[in-house]
Each structure stands twice: as C-alpha cells, then as structure tokens.
Amino acid sequence: MKNLPMGDKQELQDNEFFNRFSExxxxxxxxxxxxxxxxxxxxxxxLRGVGKTVFLKKIKKLFEKDYLVLYLDFSRAEVYQKNNMSVEGLMNFYYKELIKESKCYGLNTFDKRIEKFFKTNNFKIKDFSSLNSFPIPIIENETNSEELINFVMDLPNKIYEENKDKIKGIIIFIDEFQIIKELDNYLESFLWKFRSFIEEQSNVAYVFSGSMSLQDQLISDIASYGGVFGGRMITFSLEPFNKKTVKEYLSERASNLILTEDAFERFFKCTSGIPAYINFFGRLLPKDIELNENDIEREFVDSISVFSIQLISTWSGLSSREQSIIISLLDGPKRRIDIANILGLTTGSLSNFLNSLQNQGLINMNKSNNLYELCEPMLVRWLKSEYQNKGIYPYRKI
Incomplete structure (x- = not known):
C-alpha cells in the first residue's frame, strides 16, 4: 500500500506524485x-500548500538533462531572511545560485566571476601608502546597483551563447516571487528592468511562482494588459484538487483510510482540496476503522494545531495590529474603512499593516469590489477553533 507523503515535503519521488497531468x-x-x-x-x-514548489521541481527534473535549469527560491535570499530587502541583495543571491548551478552542469564560469567584480563595482583611491618612498594607492570599491542588475540579468543569455553546443537553452524558476512586493517604491522600476532583459533573451525561459491568488495586485502589475508585460506573460493557476480527484487520491494512496460518504464530505471541507492539508490530515487519521462525519470533525479539531504548525508560527510572528486585522475578517470580507472602524483607527494608519499581510499571502484585496478578504483557509479554521475552545483569540506569542 502506498502512503501519503508528508504535507510539507517540497520534492516528491515519481511514485509519490499524483495528478496534474494536463498542467x-x-x-x-x-x-x-x-x-x-x-x-x-x-x-x-x-494558494499556499497547493503544491506549486512540488510541481516546479517535477518540471525541473523533466528538463535538466537537456537544459540548464535553475530553481530560485527568493525567500531563501539573505536580504529577505534578515528583513533587509533590496534589489542589490536579490541580484547577488540570483548570481550566486546561477553560478553554482552552472558549475554543477560543468559550464565554465570563472571568467564571469572576474567580469562581475570589475563591471559591477566603482573603484576609487581611498588613500596612499608608501613602499621604499614610492606612493602606493589604496583602492576602495563600492557596488554599482544599476550595473549589478544589468550584469546579472544579462548573464543567463551570455552563459547560453557560450554553451549552446552543450545545452538547448536555460530555464529559470523563480519561486516565492511575491516577496518582491517588499521592494516598495522600487518595485515598478525593478519589474520594468526585468522585462527589458527578458524580452531580449529568446533562449532563456522564466517561470515566476508564488503564493498569490489571481486577485493579487502583483498579478495585475505583471501579467495584465495594463501591467509591465502588457498581457504577454502566460498565466497559470494551480488549483486545489476537486472532490473526484481527492477521492481517487485517497483510494490509491491511503486505502486503509475508511470514510463514510459523509465523512469524506467533511474531510474535503476541512482540507479545501489543498494537497498539503490532505496529506497532513490523512496521515493523522486512524486507519483500518470506519470513520463517520463526527469522527472527522473531532479528529480535525484535535489535530488542527499539528498540521497548521507552519501557519501558527507565521501567526506568532505577526504584530498585534496585524492579528487584529485578520480577526476582523474572520466573519467575512470588509472594506478598508470597516476594518478601521472595528479597530478604532484611521484608514491611513492601516496601510503598512495591510501591505505586510498581503505580502505574506494571508489577506488579499479583491479588485472587483475593493473588499479585503482572508486567503488562508487553514489559518481561519485554526483561529475559530481556538476561540471556540478557549473563548479568546491567541494574541500572545505561542
């Protein structure tokens, strides 16, 4: 019997992968x-947990024999981890990962490292020393951000041109791309700079991915007809599994999980068809005994904190103001002014908090009606469960 993979596993073996054939x-x-x-x-x-990273790494395996394939997770960049986001930091991360992957493919990059040093730095004489009465200049260098962007963004094309006898092209996956929203005022110019290089690289393909709904403003900024790419970027949305697929998945991968029809309906509702949640919850449920709807509901309440651990950690890292905004949305989408009234604040004072929550993929503003809404169903269920059991929401650090 096959087993369900761990819900937080980011790369699956071929025998663990299920569905997504058309995608x-x-x-x-x-x-x-x-x-x-x-x-x-x-x-x-x-959505978070729907399997984007697993999907991309599956695609990567299919192409890495003939192509140089680079998988970049922007959330692993040091500048993001240290909460000091900058274009310069992202470009250095991009460069290091590209050089490392190129070396793994046996492509020579030594000359590129030398070129980078001289092309992306401004040099000046800081001081003079002396040796046997001869003046010796002390050189100081400072990174030129624009030249760094130009060099790094053009590098994939240069690597291809010098190695096209070895590779058919270059494919670059940039995961967690939504974190570039933290570039704030530089975001739009960064996207335009990105486009200017991408459009000239006919043998370098880019796949951008992130935890974003189709309502996310960044989607509009990038892919809409009024966005940076002017509607020329192909947009795919990886959807949760539907009921039929979930039933087939459990039948094949967890045949000792015995659910009545009502139990299955409750299971589907609890997991929202999101593969990560299906795997987590499915692994926690009792096996080889028939479970009814009440059993699923009870097991869900008892185990929700276990398979929501990553979201609970995210919740603990939010400010009390951000937590209050999320709680204000638990009973449904609201206008900005309604959120402000509930919290006793002005609408202007909410800007930074709303932007931060959107950047983390926890809330979204629906452009069709300008209502803010929650977009992480498991966090909603955990918070409601906490309130139901304890009579208070968990504002304090957990």
Whole structure:
C-alpha cells in the first residue's frame, strides 16, 4: 500500500506524485519551445500548500538533462531572511545560485566571476601608502546597483551563447516571487528592468511562482494588459484538487483510510482540496476503522494545531495590529474603512499593516469590489477553533 507523503515535503519521488497531468503537459510543451528560440515567460499562481514548489521541481527534473535549469527560491535570499530587502541583495543571491548551478552542469564560469567584480563595482583611491618612498594607492570599491542588475540579468543569455553546443537553452524558476512586493517604491522600476532583459533573451525561459491568488495586485502589475508585460506573460493557476480527484487520491494512496460518504464530505471541507492539508490530515487519521462525519470533525479539531504548525508560527510572528486585522475578517470580507472602524483607527494608519499581510499571502484585496478578504483557509479554521475552545483569540506569542 502506498502512503501519503508528508504535507510539507517540497520534492516528491515519481511514485509519490499524483495528478496534474494536463498542467505538466502544458508546461512541457511551452517550455520546450525554448530550444527553438521561442522561450516563454510564465506566471504560476496558487494558494499556499497547493503544491506549486512540488510541481516546479517535477518540471525541473523533466528538463535538466537537456537544459540548464535553475530553481530560485527568493525567500531563501539573505536580504529577505534578515528583513533587509533590496534589489542589490536579490541580484547577488540570483548570481550566486546561477553560478553554482552552472558549475554543477560543468559550464565554465570563472571568467564571469572576474567580469562581475570589475563591471559591477566603482573603484576609487581611498588613500596612499608608501613602499621604499614610492606612493602606493589604496583602492576602495563600492557596488554599482544599476550595473549589478544589468550584469546579472544579462548573464543567463551570455552563459547560453557560450554553451549552446552543450545545452538547448536555460530555464529559470523563480519561486516565492511575491516577496518582491517588499521592494516598495522600487518595485515598478525593478519589474520594468526585468522585462527589458527578458524580452531580449529568446533562449532563456522564466517561470515566476508564488503564493498569490489571481486577485493579487502583483498579478495585475505583471501579467495584465495594463501591467509591465502588457498581457504577454502566460498565466497559470494551480488549483486545489476537486472532490473526484481527492477521492481517487485517497483510494490509491491511503486505502486503509475508511470514510463514510459523509465523512469524506467533511474531510474535503476541512482540507479545501489543498494537497498539503490532505496529506497532513490523512496521515493523522486512524486507519483500518470506519470513520463517520463526527469522527472527522473531532479528529480535525484535535489535530488542527499539528498540521497548521507552519501557519501558527507565521501567526506568532505577526504584530498585534496585524492579528487584529485578520480577526476582523474572520466573519467575512470588509472594506478598508470597516476594518478601521472595528479597530478604532484611521484608514491611513492601516496601510503598512495591510501591505505586510498581503505580502505574506494571508489577506488579499479583491479588485472587483475593493473588499479585503482572508486567503488562508487553514489559518481561519485554526483561529475559530481556538476561540471556540478557549473563548479568546491567541494574541500572545505561542
């Protein structure tokens, strides 16, 4: 009998992967056009836990024999981890990962490292020393941010041109791309700079991915007809599993999980069809005994803190103001002014907090009605469970 993989596993073996056949087929057809100088640019979106990273790493395996394939997780960049976001920091992260992957493919990059040093730094004489009465200049260097961006963004194309006898093209996956929203005032110019290089690289394909709904403003900034790419970026949304797929998945991968029809309906409602939650919850449920709807509800309440551990950690890292905003949205979407009235604040004072929550993929503003809404269903269920059991929301650090 096959087992359900761990819910937080980011790379699955072939025998663990399930479904997504049409998405894989569409991606492979598009990306393979890179070898014919028709490299596509793709934006992959989807809710947290829906399997975007697993999906991308599956696609990576399919192409890494013939292509140089780079998987970048922007959330691993030091500047993000240290809460000091900057374009310079992201570009240095991009550069280091590209050089490292190129070396793994056996591509020579030594000259690129030397070139980077001289092209992306401004040099000046800081002082003079002396040796046997001869003046010796002491040179100081300072990074030129614009030259650094130009060099790094052009580097994939240079690597391809020098190695096209070894590789068919270059495919670059940039995961957790939504964190660039923390660049704030520099965001739009950064996106335009990105576009200017991408459009000139016919053998370098880009796939951007992140925990974003299709309502996210960044999607509009990038992929809409009024956005930076002017509607020329292909947009895919990786959707949760539907009921039929979940039933087939459990039947194949957890055949000793015995659910009545009502129990299955409750299971689907609890997990929202999100693969990570299906795997977590499915692994925690009793096996080889029939479970009814009440059993699922009880097990869900008892175990929600276990498979929501990552979200609980995120919650603990929020400010009390951010937590209050989320709690104000638990009973439904609201206008900005309604949130402000509930919290006893002015609408202007909410800006930074609302932006931060959107950047973390916890809330979203629906552009069609200008209502803020929660977009992490498991966090909603955990908070409601905490209130039901304890009569108070968990504002303090956990």
């Amino acid at each position: 894989i087929s569409n991606f492979t057809v598009l990306l393979d056009e890179t070898k014919d100088s028709n490299a596509p640019n793709i934006l992959l979106t989807g």
